[in-house]
Amino acid sequence: VADRQAMADLFAKENPQRVIHLAAQAGVRYSISNPHAYIDSNIVGFMNILEGCRHHNVEHLVYASSSSVYGANTRMPFSVQDAVDHPVSLYAASKKANELMAHTYSHLYQLPTTGLRFFTVYGPWGRPDMSPILFAQNIMQGKPIDVFNYGNHRRDFTYIDDIVTGVTKVLDKPAAPNPGWVSDNPDPATSTAPYRVYNIGSNNPVQLLHFIEALEEAIGKKAIKNLLPMQPGDVPDTYADVTDLIADFGYKPDTPLQVGVNAFVEWYKEMCLNKLHHNQLLR
Numbered sequence: 001v002a003d004r005q006a007m008a009d010l011f012a013k014e015n016p017q018r019v020i021h022l023a024a025q026a027g028v029r030y031s032i033s034n035p036h037a038y039i040d041s042n043i044v045g046f047m048n049i050l051e052g053c054r055h056h057n058v059e060h061l062v063y064a065s066s067s068s069v070y071g072a073n074t075r076m077p078f079s080v081q082d083a084v085d086h087p088v089s090l091y092a093a094s095k096k097a098n099e100l101m102a103h104t105y106s107h108l109y110q111l112p113t114t115g116l117r118f119f120t121v122y123g124p125w126g127r128p129d130m131s132p133i134l135f136a137q138n139i140m141q142g143k144p145i146d147v148f149n150y151g152n153h154r155r156d157f158t159y160i161d162d163i164v165t166g167v168t169k170v171l172d173k174p175a176a177p178n179p180g181w182v183s184d185n186p187d188p189a190t191s192t193a194p195y196r197v198y199n200i201g202s203n204n205p206v207q208l209l210h211f212i213e214a215l216e217e218a219i220g221k222k223a224i225k226n227l228l229p230m231q232p233g234d235v236p237d238t239y240a241d242v243t244d245l246i247a248d249f250g251y252k253p254d255t256p257l258q259v260g261v262n263a264f265v266e267w268y269k270e271m272c273l274n275k276l277h278h279n280q281l282l283r
Contacts, residue, residue: 001045011052018171021049021063024094027129028068028233031091042094043101050105058111060174062167065099065115067156067201067238068092076205077241080117080189080197089233099197106193112174113194116167119201119240123160123260124267131208132261135215136268139223149230151209154237156201159260162253166200169249189244201240202253214258218265 001007001023025031025041046063053061070078072086087093095117102113122132138145178190189197212223230236242252 001048002040004044004048007045007048007052011056015056016058018060018174019049019053019058019062020167020171021046021061024064026066026091026127028089028091029231030129031089031094032233035090038090038094042091043097046098046101050101050111053111054105054109060171061102061111061113062171063098063102063113063115065117065197066092066095067117067119067199067240068235069096069099069117070238071235076237077203077239078117078199079241080199080244081187083188088235091233103191103193103195106175106191106195110194112176113196114170114175115197116170117197117199117201117240118163119156119158119199119238121158121160121163123264126160126264132215132264133268135212135223136219136265139215139219139221140269140272142221142224144224144226145212146228147208147212147225148228148234149208149236150227151207151212151225152236153208153230153234154205154239155208155211156203156205156238156240157211157257157260158201158240158253159255159263161260162202162255163200166245166249166251166253169251170198173249196248198245198248199240199242200245200253201238201242202255202257203240203242204257205237205239206257211257211261214261215265217258218262 025037031038069084069092071088071092087096099115105111106113126132135145175194175196177192177194181190181192216222246252
């Protein structure tokens with residue numbers, strides 16, 4: 001997405017009516033040691049998406065923001081009406097920048113944009129550097145797992161199917177101006193422009209140690225835990241207020257944690273078996 005000409009060519013070829021933009025350099029810890037990757041992908045890349053949407057009269061751009069934008073906020077649950085001006089990682093700052101860039105294009109060019117602040121997404125086909133896959137892999141192999149903040153983190157784990165449902169519901173309702181928006185008491189999540197921001201999470205924070213217990217239950221094996229202090233850029237807790245999502249779309253994620261974890265582990269075991277079978281065929 002950081003290749004300006006490639007993105008311009010793609011928009012010209014496909015001429016999309018609506019766009020879902022999920023591509024990004026993700027991850028908090030990786031941003032500490034690889035900052036330029038986040039500027040290239042998340043800032044330059046997002047600009048290319050906005051320009052493509054602008055020049056091809058896209059009806060609606062839905063893009064992935066992140067719960068990381070809440071940064072140093074401590075008031076729970078996190079609300080889209082809260083200020084998000086104190087990010088604690090470059091990844092979080094890049095996602096906050098995306099929301100500001102989207103608003104600018106909504107204001108200048110009347111491009112409907114909706115940002116979705118994803119909360120700790122897990123499930124099949126998740127990123128291999130994220131804790132669910134790393135934990136499952138090591139638990140199954142009898143290796144220790146690194147548990148930061150001594151397991152005292154709370155995360156609003158959200159199953160991937162719930163995220164997909166939410167994205168498709170939002171896509172079908174392009175952002176519109178808020179007629180009640182006033183400058184002396186501005187709503188950060190809406191505007192006089194066709195611009196919206198929503199949280200999409202389970203509205204149910206779970207302690208990391210409890211998530212590990214759910215993995216142990218699904219795998220049928222206990223984890224060997226290596227308890228470590230909190231890492232730079234991490235936040236202690238995340239907790240999504242989804243009031244606006246419910247009000248505007250009649251929807252909130254509702255997959256129970258153990259149900260989602262069981263489905264994830266079943267998928268992961270199948271992937272491991274397929275990989276083993278593939279390797280045997282290559283011998």
